[in-house]
Amino acid sequence: MSAPVVASGAPPARVLEPRDAQSLSEAVRELGSRGEAALVRGAGTELPEGNLPARADVVLSTLALRGIETLDADEGVARVAAGTPVEALRDAAREVGLDVPLDPPSARSTIGGALAAAAQGPRSLGFGRARDAVLGLDVVLGSGERTRCGGRVVKNVTGYDLAKLYVGSLGTLAVLTHAWLRLRPVPEMTQVLIAVVSDGSASFEAALTAARLPGASAVALVDAPLAAEAGPFLPEAGEGRLVLIAELAADEPVVAAGATQLAASVGAERASEDAVALLRSIEGSRGEPRFADTLRFRVTSRAARLEAAYGVLRRAGAHVVVHPGLGLLAARFHVDPDAGTERIDACFAAANASAKAGEGSARLVAGPAAARAGRDVFGPEPEPRAILSRLRASFDPKRVLNPGIMAGRIA
């Protein structure tokens, strides 16, 4: 893992790794009183998310907060420390027939990181949003107080739903220390289907239909050059074609019915590979050095505008994986390491144009520091700026946690 980078150029040398929530709270207070800022991180797999920090004097790691405190199979809930890898919880849950409805980018990603980044992956189609997996959170506010919100029960309107605010806040309001999560039953059967389809409206409609089949757990359209990267595991698509990957996870008769329907509509065939692993290798785990010469954007789009958003990206030279059920396009631009800022600006412009076509938004999710320096990776100014700034200022008045990384580079 490369060292974290800050806007000023120098990565922090000091690493704090509190062993419990109380020491974390004390560390945050101490930093605040000294006027220092922390780069909050778990495994670091989501670090490319967000803007370059305006300042980081220390790395504040949650990795020592680790462990599954409760796994209640009767209830289908778990309480887990933030530094626990999602996969560790998944392994434990699987033993009692349950799964964790989170799909972060790496096997090393932690619960805290996945929630702070509101991580989305291909399986988010079946899992739902990260925010919907959270029942309750224990956090340390930027001002140092240990507080909690929500609870362990599956339905709760007791006070404001602060968990929604913390999920996706990239650690700029509070550091997550523990979470109560809703688990879900492992479906009876999982089946991957693959088809080569034409690069046209009919295929986008077919892909959206596939994503809306009962039991669809992950559905993606992959452009031909990206599909080729998966080597022999995917069929050769050829120029102007796309590969449709669909994973169905449900009761056996539901999966069988879906497979029959996909065979009839697009000629999909059953595949034995793990489609999600394939998609990950195609989209690339974000921290990987082999992608140092790429800029990767995540563009959201209305379902009805996906093809238009896709077209803008392709015409600008990007390679694209479309997740129709999520209204999401993962775009990858090749950028020579010595390319000037014009090339980088052009990539941002294309991503933003795609978002405009999709009536969504675009953000840079991975790329070299040069591409992030001086830019807001989230695109245009977020609204309503006044409320976003006031939230930041009241939860973290001394700007200890990840200053500047949130949309709008709010200090």
Next chain:
Amino acid sequence: MTTPARARLLDALRAAVGADALLCRAEELFVYECDGLTHHAARPFAVVLPRTSDEVVEIVRACAKAGVPFVPRGAGTGLSGGAVALADGVVIECARMNRVLEIDPVDRVAVVQPGVVNADLSKVAAPHGLHFAPDPSSQLACTIGGNVAENSGGPHTLKYGSTTAHVLALELVLADGDRVRIGSRAGGEPGYDLVGAVVGGEGTLGVVTEATLRLTPLPEAVETLLGIFPDVVSACHAVGAVIRSGLVPAALEIVDRRTIEAVEASVYAAGLPLDAGAVLIAELDGPAVALPRQVERVRALCARAGATRIEVARDADERQRFWKARKGAFGAMGRLAPDLYVHDAVVPRSKLPEVLAEICAIGDRHGLRLSNVFHAGDGNLHPNISFDRRDADEMARVLAAGTEILELCVRAGGVISGEHGIGTEKQDFMPLLFSPDDLGAMRRLRDAFDPDHRSNPGKIFPTTRACVESNPKARGYERVSFDA
């Protein structure tokens, strides 16, 4: 407020909405004194009925200028006092903002004004094979604005989630009159999840003037089972077994014996056996190919838990009959006593049997008519107490029992509201669950949206002396003391 100040505010409100949309005479205001929680009441200063979000902006600005608070209100079906205007506030009644602005069957999205009635939206979406999934028992009357404010649930929340899972974007008029849009139809907008924070905000973060909602496909098939159990505890065990089995039913509802008796004696009679200790309504929905096996699994689990009889609805009419017992329960209670206190708390589902037994014991100990009809699959309890608020002694016992029930649920690992909200009803019970710092974090959210506390003040947070003094008679009963 001085008399000239009152006159100035009334003039400003009249200018904002027109004379036909302003109510300010005592007899007009009387009906706005309370919501479904009838023993918490306060008369508003005035009621306005805007038609557009522009008018809401004007109303809120007039209130800001006068330094007067306001309260958004939908159909007034809330059960926690959320729509009551404290401190001489203005009620912004959204009933005339009832237009469905757009249904997009491709995006599966609806854009609506806040006064659209919940069930009406599903009716409009039905020709596209879609519906709005949150289905509170009051869905024939309650509005989307109220659902958003309270993060409303309903029987089918078990599978489809509460309102928060179905709101994509909102237009919100803030307490200073600024109009903002938060969230987006496509999702992934930069910045904090403000929509997630505003849903369930009980109208304290501003007035929702437009909502972009996710619509859910109507299921291909539905199967409804009615399990007859000798007692409520065995019905709870059946629920636990179904949850543990990995099945995800659309709804799991329990109606206890006392409720069955009330229902069967009323116009909602559904032909339930009067000797049943409890009935469990289990609904499964989804692809037709999946359901026969799931029905058999639920049937077997119910039988193992002690069901004496299990019926499967043969057609839509029979399904309606099963649900009649559940949905008519609150109406049927009207026969028992003039007032009904519908409690709302949640416990872990595995704790249902013991908690329910203790709740019934609490009711008996206080000599109250307590019955249970609840969302068992979510662990969401609704102990209902039938009473007469004119009987001061009974009122005191109702409140004492309510306190004991909430404390019991918290001890069992639960929370004090699953879908009705905190409002004025439970604000002083918040310290049962939350420390001053926990509540402090919530205040920071409140202050970021409404620093002057003009939007629905006096709700959610535990009361201060000032609040009580400014509104001494509002409740019509002695404040429940609470020792944290």
